[in-house]
Every structure is written in structure tokens, then in C-alpha cells.
Amino acid sequence: MLSITSQRFCQVLVFAISLMLANQTVAQETHSQSTWPQFRGADFNPTGDDSALPEHWSATENVEWSKEIAGRGWSSPIVVDGKIFLTSVVTDGESKKPQSGTSYSNDYVAELKAQGLSDEEVERKVMDRDFEMPDQVSLQYYLVCLDLSTGAEIWKQEYHAGKPPGGRHRKNSFASETPVTDGKLIYVYATHLGLFAYDFSGNQVWRAELENHPIYLEFGTGTSPVLCDDMLIIVDDNEERSTITAYSTANGEVVWQTERSVPDEYATQLPKSGWSTPYIWKNDLRTEIITISPGVAISYDTQGQELWRLSDMTPAPSSSSFAYDGLLYLNGGKTKPIFAIRPGAEGDITPQPGEDSNEFVVWSVPRAGTYIPTPVAYRGALYIVQDSGIAIRIDAKTGEQTFKARISGGGAADFTSSPWAYNGKVFCVSEQGNTYVFDAAAEYNLSHTNPLEDFVMATPAIVGDRLLLRTEQRLYSFRATQ
Numbered sequence: 001m002l003s004i005t006s007q008r009f010c011q012v013l014v015f016a017i018s019l020m021l022a023n024q025t026v027a028q029e030t031h032s033q034s035t036w037p038q039f040r041g042a043d044f045n046p047t048g049d050d051s052a053l054p055e056h057w058s059a060t061e062n063v064e065w066s067k068e069i070a071g072r073g074w075s076s077p078i079v080v081d082g083k084i085f086l087t088s089v090v091t092d093g094e095s096k097k098p099q100s101g102t103s104y105s106n107d108y109v110a111e112l113k114a115q116g117l118s119d120e121e122v123e124r125k126v127m128d129r130d131f132e133m134p135d136q137v138s139l140q141y142y143l144v145c146l147d148l149s150t151g152a153e154i155w156k157q158e159y160h161a162g163k164p165p166g167g168r169h170r171k172n173s174f175a176s177e178t179p180v181t182d183g184k185l186i187y188v189y190a191t192h193l194g195l196f197a198y199d200f201s202g203n204q205v206w207r208a209e210l211e212n213h214p215i216y217l218e219f220g221t222g223t224s225p226v227l228c229d230d231m232l233i234i235v236d237d238n239e240e241r242s243t244i245t246a247y248s249t250a251n252g253e254v255v256w257q258t259e260r261s262v263p264d265e266y267a268t269q270l271p272k273s274g275w276s277t278p279y280i281w282k283n284d285l286r287t288e289i290i291t292i293s294p295g296v297a298i299s300y301d302t303q304g305q306e307l308w309r310l311s312d313m314t315p316a317p318s319s320s321s322f323a324y325d326g327l328l329y330l331n332g333g334k335t336k337p338i339f340a341i342r343p344g345a346e347g348d349i350t351p352q353p354g355e356d357s358n359e360f361v362v363w364s365v366p367r368a369g370t371y372i373p374t375p376v377a378y379r380g381a382l383y384i385v386q387d388s389g390i391a392i393r394i395d396a397k398t399g400e401q402t403f404k405a406r407i408s409g410g411g412a413a414d415f416t417s418s419p420w421a422y423n424g425k426v427f428c429v430s431e432q433g434n435t436y437v438f439d440a441a442a443e444y445n446l447s448h449t450n451p452l453e454d455f456v457m458a459t460p461a462i463v464g465d466r467l468l469l470r471t472e473q474r475l476y477s478f479r480a481t482q
Contacts, residue, residue: 036079036461036468039178039224040374044279044322046420047378052465053422054480055437057450064466064479065151071142073175074416074457075224077468077475080181081200083154084146084468086475087188089174092138096130096170098455098472100414100431105130105169131218133167139174143188143198148463151477155202165192167218173457178224178277180232182249187232191221195232195252208252213238215273222275222318228289228302231255237274237293237317244278244291244300258304262294263311270294270315277320281328283343290328292317297330299345308345310361312336319370319418324377324396327362334371337364338382340399356399363399368392373428374459378421379440385428389413391444405444407436418459429456433471452476 033042040046054062071090078085105126112122127133141160146153164174177189185205188196192215195208215221215238226233231246242260247253262272272294279290281299288307289300294315299307314333321330328341337356341349345360356364371387377396384392389407394400407413407428413436419428421440425447429435433452439445454471461468467478 034079034082034464035181035183036077036463037183038078038180038226039076039277040320040322040418040459041462044320045324045377046418046459046462047376048420048422048462050465051423052480053462054465054467054478055423055425056448057435057452057467057476057478059452059454062478062480064477066474066476067146067151067153068474069144069470071140071175072173072472073470074173074222075175075178076459077461077470078179078181078186079148079461079463079468080183080186082148083200084148084475085179085181085186086144086146086470087175087177087179088142088144090140090142092140095137096132098171098173098457100455127218130170131167132170133218134163134165137164138162139164141175141190141193143179143186143196143202145200145202146475148466148477151475157198157202157204159188159196159204159207160190160193165212166215166220168220169218172220172222174220176220176222180225180227182227185249187225187227187249189225189232189234191215191223191236192238195225195234195247197249197252206252208247211241213240215239216271216316219273219275222277224277226278226280228280228287231302233278233280233289235260235274235276235278235291235293237272239272242272242274242293244289244304246304256304258300258306260291260293260298263296274317276317279321279323281323283323283326283328285343290321290330292321292331292333297321297332308347308349308360310339310341310348311350314369318372320374322374322377324382325380327396329375329377329382329396331374332369334369334387335367336369337366338368338375338384338394339364340396365394365399365401368394368401372416374418376419376421376426378426379424381440383419383421383426383440385415385419387415389415389430391426391428391438393442393444402442403444407438408446416457420460420462422462429460429469431456435469 071088073088075087186198192212197205245257246255276292281288297310330339340362349360375384382394392404393402413430433454435450437447458470469476
């Protein structure tokens, strides 16, 4: 465990929740589809166009089925061939419960400091209360397969049992990485533990052991794997040896690996760990692997060679980037800009001080980036939901901000799950379980709120006319009744 003063601890705990998934093909409005192959869907932009998709739901309204899921996991469900696949971890004994919001660890630090405790005592108490270490738990990691139509369990396979390779902040889970499928196999990634490939009948086809490296302050893991041709792409930003690696989907062997490093000005001052899922950008000129590391975004070609980079990223990346209508939207992170990038960039494309665009940066909007939720693009605009409940709409072509409003509807609202859109609406579910529905329009207008009363961190899946929403306790299939 990294030893730090309580002042430093307080400063960095603002990053404690930046572990999730919070975190994802040129993205257009999606078509009705029977598959949802990865985190945020095939286009990495969770939208749908089936008019039968539900707009209203609760624990009893428009529920096709719900299924209790043993254990805990913030990974999203994926769907292929009429089957749902998701991961979960069961703890032997007590597991520290998550808590909504991002300030409670900082609040606890302030409370302890006010009591006159030493830096070492403050750190020990916060670690005892808010972190779960490998020597404190014994775990069972499961891949679960459910029937899409009924929610019935088809099979469940244990892919690891024992101690985790690292700890977690209690806001995180030990199964925050979303699986991915190419329609042939299901690929499960457990950071610093292993890669596992299963067929649709639940047979393990291969497994690859992975090296263990420390994650900053034992915050836990979160980045998900993505597919590029016949390779699994894994970004592993940690405190010891950061890499981007391509693994063969045929056998899990390393195809290539590239070392990653944070900019010099970050190396000795800020975390080297990251939780952002990479994005495969297939544009008109080439295929690029878009990544965000502490302080810098880096694009690679399909052989792991760097194409370009852009600075002014968050020091603790968690949310992701994606493309839409020919442009890449780079999410700089909380208090950082969102950038629109055109294809063909090379070298360092960071705008000069005082500038918001250049040859390859079409536009940038300061302080529009998100902490954990990744924005959604829909009907010509980016819809951004920040963790504190601020909704922002930006014109996708021009970067013009058309509204910035606090999501209202009564009660507390903290956001980790990414927003999604369909039927002219934008949906965002709070950690408290309430889904806020507002119009996809130039002016903010809250349509209604769907209550669920269960803790939510995972980003949903959209499959045909079904919405699959995972809570801490259950997986729901919402479907509009006729």
C-alpha cells in the first residue's frame, strides 16, 4: 500500500470513484439489434431506434422479468444469440457495501483531522473503513449465462476462486470489467488476474495468466477489453508498468505489447493508474485504438505504434471516448475539455495555449468532460451527464453548448452509469436507482423519473425492444407492455 500523508490522501481521494466503468466502428444511431457485444454496445454509443423500447418503468411497471444476481459486479450485461452474459464476484463472509456520492471519504478525512489525529491514524482509519484488501477477503468469480426471454439461468462458471490480486475502494467491485464477444466466444478480463475465453455452452476454451501490478492506492480496477479484428485489446495503466497489449482471440497469446508512460510532469506528482476503456475508431482513413492515460490521450495503429497524442487529460482517467458521424469525441475527464477530432492526425495535436482548435482538433469545450459517465451522441448532439447531476448538450458538429442544467426530480442524484438515448429521449440512472428522462432537444426539459430503489452503477444494454438494467441486487429486463 502506498504511504501518504492525510493531506495528500484527501487530495487524491477525489479520484477514488474514478475506477468504474464507470470505464468504451463509427457511431451512428443504432438499428434494432439482437446483440449487445460489449460495454456501451457495438458502436460504443448506447442508443436505439425501436419505438417499442420502454420509456417508463419501476420495480413492477414494464418488467418483463427480473433476476437476482448473487454477489456484486459493476460490469454491464452483454447479449448474443439470445443469451445474456455478465460477471459477478461472491465474497466469502462480509463485503464492504458501496455508498453513493464521491465526497464521503474526503468528509471522513476532514472529520478525523478535526479530532486531532495524526496523518498515519487518519490514513489507517480511512483504509479500514473504505477499502477492502486482498488479505481480508476470499472470492469466487463467476461468468453467468441467462436466457434473454425469461431471465432463467442457463449456466454459471467459476473462473477464479481465492484472493484478489489487489484491493478495492468500497465504491468499486471486484468485477467491474465488462466481457466482450465476437459472436464466437465470450472473453472475460480480470485485471492482473487473467483472460478467460468461454464458448456459449459454458466451456472454457483457453485462459491466459496475467502479471500483477499495483493500482494507485488500491482503488481497484475497471477498464474493459475491446476487440480489434482477431485481437483482444487491453489497456493496463498502473503504478509499476503500464502497457497496451493485443492478445490473440484464438489462444490468448500476446500478439504485440507497447509500453505506456505518463507525461514527465505527471510522473512524480500524480497517479499513473487509469480506468478508461479503449475505443476502436474505424474511420475513413484507418483503424485507430484510442486510449486515455493519466494526462494524455494516445492513438495507436493496429500494430501498437503511436499515431498521435493530445494533452490536457485528467490525471485519473475513468470515462471513455467514442466516435459519431465521422468525428472522434475525446473525453478529457472531470473539469477537463471534450475535444472533437477529425481523422488523419499525426504527432502532438494539443492546441496551443489560448486556442480551442487546430488542424485536427475541430473544437473543444472547456470543463465539459465527465468524471465517470461517458456521454452519448444522439440526433446531432452530445448529451453529457456529470457525476454531480449536471446535464450538458453540445452540438456535435460545432461544439456549441445549447444547455447546461441540473437534473432535477427530487432526492439525491449521483451518477456513475453512462446515459443512453432512444425515442427522442435521453435516459440517465442515478446511483440511488432513479432514472431521469429528459428530451433530446436544444432546451432542457425533464419528462419524468423512473424509480427503482436499488443501487445502480452499471451501464445498461439495449437489445431490440428490451432494456437490460443491472442493479446491485438484480438484473431487470424492461419491456413496454401492449
